[in-house]
Amino acid sequence: MAYTTLISAPQLQALQQSKDSVTTLMVFDCSFDLTQPDAGERQYREAHIPGAVYAHLDNALSAKHGVPGKGGVVIAPKEAGAPASGGRHPLPSRETFAAWLSSVGFANEMQAVVYDRNGANYCGRLWWMLKWMGHEAVAVLDGGLAAWQDAGGELSSAEEPARFRSNFVPGAPRVTLVDTRLVAERLESPAQTLIDARAAPRYRGEVEPLDPIAGHIPGALNRPFSQNLGPDGKFKPAAQLRAEFDALLAGRDPATVVHHCGSGVSAVPNLLAMQVAGLGSTALYAGSWSEWSNTPGLPTRQGPEP
DSSP, X not given: OOOOSEEOHHHHHHHHTSTTHHHHEEEEEXXXXXXXXXXXXXXXXXXXXXXXXXXXXXXXXXXXXXXXOGGGOEEOOOSTTSOSSOBSSOOOOHHHHHHHXXXXXXXXXXXXXXXXXSTTHHHHHHHHHHHHTTOOOEEEETTHHXXXXXXXXXXXXXXXXXXXXXXXXXXXXXXXXXXXXXXXXXXXXXXXEEEEXXXXXXXXXXOOSSSSSOSBOTTOEEOOGGGGBOTTSSBOOHHHHHHHHXXXXXXXXXXXXXXXXXXXXXXXXXXXXXXXXXXXXXEEESSHHHHHTXXXXXXXXXXXXX
């Protein structure tokens, strides 16, 4: 049975104990710190789930090239091999990401399990990107590294041996990626419901530590991504998540939802939570506020929505 949304620590332990786990399972540590880009890898080297591969947000899960825009934000050009989105953490091209997956030995038939130390913020990015590559068997470790430890899971500080290079072949995307043009065309239309995953003060424009303009995309609803987790750091039960999203949507069709945040990373826990809640697969605007606020002529709004 493939795990496609969440996996518990005991379920991961059972997978690791299977005789074929070396060739059928790959665990990724995606721990990261935006203010200290090297901190996550240091944490990984100090303690990680045995066998885990480190996936760096900037180096593996974001494009390394593109056209710098105002404020250092990348504007994605359209030529082959260019970033697949704009924003502060532009998605790499599918070809570039497939090459990275192959370089770490990840193969199409494998079950991927992703985790971090950050409330599923950064590992959610890899979960979504694998779905974008057409890979269904990828799950987030519910509760992250803390849940693994609470379940008695071992930790390792050893350097993991390199795996043989694979030949990962991208398939048809299983998720929907939208760009600035489409979001702008559907702005405040019933065909689009925007959900902003940033903290409420940033959404309202009271503070803006990173981007040139404070505020949010007009019409966007606000649900900080941390609201998907309970006090134990795990995702809330499906029924509770569904009730909370139903209340937020207030009758809007879940199929119209487009998630975004500052740079397309912390929006993913909301997208995953809606899927856990049984509300279907929703879209991601990966460029998010960092691309929107750097694109001349687009409207912005401060304060709460009316």
